[in-house]
Amino acid sequence: MRIGIYGFGSIGRLVAREAVKRGWEIVGAIDIDEKIIGKDIGEILGFEEKYGVVVSRDVEELIDADVVVHATSSYLDKVYDQILSLVRLGIDTVSTCETLSYPYYRYPVLARKLNEEALRYGVTVLGTGINPGFLLDTLPIVLTAPFNIVEKIVAKRSLDASKRRKSFVEKIGIGMDPEEYMKALREGKLTGHVGYAESVYLIADAAGIHLDKVEERQEPIIADKDMIIGEFKVRKGEVIGIKGYGTGYKNRKEIIRLEFHAYLGAKEYEEIMVIGTDYEVRWRSTGTPGDQGTVAVVLNIANIINDLSPGLLLMTDIIPFKPFFKH
Amino acid sequence: MRIGIYGFGSIGRLVAREAVKRGWEIVGAIDIDEKIIGKDIGEILGFEEKYGVVVSRDVEELIDADVVVHATSSYLDKVYDQILSLVRLGIDTVSTCETLSYPYYRYPVLARKLNEEALRYGVTVLGTGINPGFLLDTLPIVLTAPFNIVEKIVAKRSLDASKRRKSFVEKIGIGMDPEEYMKALREGKLTGHVGYAESVYLIADAAGIHLDKVEERQEPIIADKDMIIGEFKVRKGEVIGIKGYGTGYKNRKEIIRLEFHAYLGAKEYEEIMVIGTDYEVRWRSTGTPGDQGTVAVVLNIANIINDLSPGLLLMTDIIPFKPFFKH
Incomplete structure (x- = not known):
């Protein structure tokens, strides 16, 4: 497999490392960061030798890729042109862009256009990841x-923020003052988790349900005392993380509820409960x-994307299960 | 959806009930049991009114079905002609036949022939169920x-046999003498669980791995004292259920291990552990x-089978995930 990487930040670099472990060939790496453009990716990744591919700003460097992994930003309006440039090169693309996992909700016009372009160029585009993309939807x-x-x-997914990389810790505002935090969240300077509604819509779409209402909410979790967790020191009253949810209603009943908790010291697990008319089953994990x-x-989907039909696909287009709700 | 049912025993009847709950139409029901042939299925199912479909021995009664659910026996050699008759009528078929979930292992010749016939008639055939078919493979x-x-x-799947239907309890030999039990198992008079190797092969096939060796073993679990569990009285020394496993080896290492325990009073759960190179995740359920x-x-697959490509398919042909093993 020959893979190209669009966005050579923390996720793009991890994609590169893991692709190499699989024995895949990296044919190109694109970024806009002047500090890494022109550098060999082997050096950036700390390999013993140069890899023979330098970071470029020119998307055409990816032309030989069987598939491109795109990992730059969470919002489709910011990355639309990037993905379009890959489509126009005729390259199947898997993106970690959270809102691309169900783009018809926040960006219906862009989603339809992207689907059209993908069909025109015979290319498959799919947004996925662990969440949204897998744990709370697929x-x-x-x-x-x-x-x-x-x-x-x-x-529900719960994770210990003290075990995550720095950019994640910044994204969820650890150590901030709660009011400042809420302001930053409102102004979009902080995002917290992106994708509650996308996961809700993925489930509803698979089930063929038109939801009456979808809600998303997110709030800070505040330290109730001074704490030292891992490398983090937080004072009483400061933010230690976030919790949030996305819900979907049908006929005034909540039929989908997805929760995400990420704070310093949180227990790590996923829990998924399906309630049927006759029985319910709860699955719980040790945390992913x-x-x-x-x-x-992303790599597992990249591995099969060349076999999928063209267009802007959703994870629910490629799994054969459709929850049957009666209403 | 218009559904036909081939085999109107305990599973076929449950299929009928649940299909009706979905609002699907039952267009025909086939069986060989003289006691029910000619009877209205509504009567057999205990509905308040007749349903308007009588059990028939003639497979052509299913001609109007969009899909047929086939539920007669565990072994493909016994049901091959039944499924072929459906294929030749041009009807997509989902079967609970355990060995059909990965027929290339026990019945390679029949599997290849069935695939050919399905392709010739443009029909999709797929064997699935909870196990094999879902819990220990998909x-x-x-x-x-x-x-x-x-x-x-x-x-691993563990279930309390005291909560299961009578035919299952008979299949696993509860109350028998252990020696008599092993003899019956060897002679094929008792089957226990069917499908360990099929589940192992489904996983290996999805991963594209050629296994060096596949093992299956099954043994009785013996009461260590007189017991009363639910409606069951068992004396010390008698069989209270079975346990068994299927394993797959690659390069002399066990890389797939699937266990099934079913006995009176067993705890009910499934547990699935995936061990990766860098981390492992364990999922555990409250039991299915x-x-x-x-x-x-079966009904969830029946719901989408008309959209699948023709041929004899496996569950792994329709899910987009392929475990990446390095060897």
Whole structure:
């Protein structure tokens, strides 16, 4: 497999490392950061030898790739032109862009245009990752397979922010003053977790349900005392992380509820409950690493994307399970 | 959806009930049991009114079905002609036949012929159910999505036989003398669980791995004292259920291990562990009902089978995940 990487930040570099472990060939790496343009990716990754590929700003360097992994930003409006440039080169693309996992919600016009362009160029584009993309959407959908009629899906992911990389810690505002935090969240300077609604819509879309209402909410979790967790020192009253949820309603009933908790010292697990008309099943995990999980999901999809039909696809287009809700 | 049912025994009847709950139409029901042929299926199912379909021995009664659910026996050689008759009518078929979930292992000649016939008639045939079909094969494969490189997959299902239907209890020999039990197992008079190797092969096939060796073993579990569990009275020394496993080896290492325990009073759960090169994740459930689970998996696949490509398909042909093992 010959892979190109668009966005050579922390996720792009992890993609490169893991692709090399698979024995795949990296044919190009694109970034806009002047500090790394022109550098050999082997040097950046700390390999013993040069790899023979330098970071470039020119997307045409990816022309020989069987697939490109795109990992730059969470919002489709910011990355639309980047992905379009890959489509126009005729390269199948898997992106970690969270809002691309269900782009018809926040960016319906861009989504339709991107689908059209992908079809025109015979290219497959798919947004995925660990969350959104797998743990709170694809996997809950798969777990409805043993249910004839589903009443409700509840899924939760909880992770210990002290075990995550620095950019994640910054994204969720650890150490900030709560008011300053809420302001930053409102102004979009902080994002917290992106993708609650996308996961809700992925499930609803697989089930063929038109939801009456989708809600998203996110709030800081505050230290109730001075704490030292891992490398982090936080004072009482400061932010130690976030919790949030996305919900989907049908006929005034909450039928989908997805929660995400990420704070210093949180227990690590996923929990998925499917409630059917006759029985319910709860699955609980020991916790899935976030970044490595995202990279693995992306590489696993990259591995098969050349066989998929062209267009802007969703994870739910490629899994054969459709929760059957009765309404 | 217009559904036909081939085999109106306990599973076929449950299929009928659950299909009706979905609002699907049952267009025909086939069986060889003289006691039910000619009877209205509504009567057999205990509905308040006749349904308007009588059990027939003539497969052509299913001609109007969009899909047929086939539920008669565990062994492909016994049901091959039944499935072929459906294929020749041009009807997509989902079967609960355990060995059809990976027929290339026990019945390679029949599997290839069935695939050829399905392609000739433009029909899709797929064997699935809760186990084999989902819990110990499809689901573990899906759970490898967050792993870049997989080292080993271990999955176990444990169920309380006292909560299962009579025919299952007979199949696993509860109350028998252990020696008599082993003899019956050897002679094929008792089957226990069918499908250990099929699940192992489904995983290996998804991963594209040629296994060096596949093992299956099954043995009785013996009461260590007189017991009363639910409606069951068992004396010390009698069989209270079975345990068994299927394993797959590559380069002399066990890389797939699937266990199944079913005995009176057993705890009910599934547990799936994926061991990657850098981390492992264990998922554990509160337990999935067997018969209802099988029926649900089958109906969920029946719901989409008209959209699949023709041929004899496997569950692994329709899920987009392929565990990446390094060897």
